[in-house]
Amino acid sequence: MRQMSTIGIGRRKNASPWSQERIKELFNNIPVKTDQADINIIEVDKLEGEASASNRKGKLIFFYEWDITIQWSGKLKDGSDRMFSGKIKIPNLSEENDISDLDIQISVTDEDEEGFKLKQIMQQVGKDLVRTQLALYISGLKEEFSQGMILPKKGEVKPDVVKTITSGFNKKISMEPVINVEQKQTGVKIATTTIKQTHKFQCTAQEIYDALMRTELVIAFTKGDVKLEPVKGGKFELFGGNIVGSFDELVPAKKIVKQWRYKQWPAGHYSTVTLNLEQKSDHTEVVLEQIGVPTADAEVTKENWQRYYWDAIKQTFGFGAFFT
Structure with missing residues (x-):
């Protein structure tokens, strides 16, 4: 895990507890919309990392780094009605990585013919949903922790x-x-x-x-x-x-x-x-x-x-x- 430099930082807020709650909320029983299958993102299985907001020379600095594993399940609409399960892994969600370039890894427990098709659907549709939800987390983080964090330079204004x-x-x-x-x-x-x-x-x-x-x-x-x-x-x-x-x-x-x-x-x-x-x-x-x-x-x-x-x-x- 990276260590955040504290040189030149004034105020600092711990955003980790809020982030954990928000990320779990964003991935709690979310449907993956597709005509080919009934798929749901079930819940966050693992969430490790930290987040904070700091003021450095009058500018807000947002730091976050998370290792996330999410459970999903689904079945093909034209298949055997068998339910499959799998995982979504995001090993490095951080401010250093653009959402569009995130490493999102999709796996399925039983990768037979139907399981492989479901995995492909998750690759094509599920990844976009994951990116959308993570973008909501990042925008929410900045909204929640920007309040009262911008302070003036010494001698300018109270x-x-x-x-x-x-x-x-x-x-x-x-x-x-x-x-x-x-x-x-x-x-x-x-x-x-x-x-x-x-x-x-x-x-x-x-x-x-x-x-x-x-x-x-x-x-x-x-x-x-x-x-x-x-x-x-x-x-x-x-x-x-x-x-x-x-x-x-x-x-x-x-x-x-x-x-x-x-x-x-x-x-x-x-x-x-x-x-x-x-x-x-x-x-x-x-x-x-x-x-x-x-x-x-x-x-x-x-x-x-x-x-x-x-x-x-x-x-x-x-x-x-x-x-x-």
């Missing part, structure tokens, strides 16, 4: 004026629809405008880029199903299909350009959203420019960006603690 921006996202949400009856008329030219916003996040540019572009992290802050192809020309669908579009340009940690529309906008009408990410010494600045927003919907579109994107990201990942 701790009691530290504010953490939250949005109260604790349940599944659906994007507030934008409906304008007049705009539904096909062939009618609509007036459009441009939206500009600037937001600060207490994280690196890569971290905010990942929050916007990695499927498991987008699922975490939108609290719903996500379809996302993070490549140029790739499509995305968020908030139950209420927001759809495609990517024009992707520069990791720098820039995102996409064609973006509300489902309720006139057929075929897209706006162009450009997000420029600039990493500063102690935060990252995100500048949004959205061209082609129907004028009648401009205000609610601004409000939805604030509520369902920026506030949700800050609350979910702990990127929103600043001094005032």
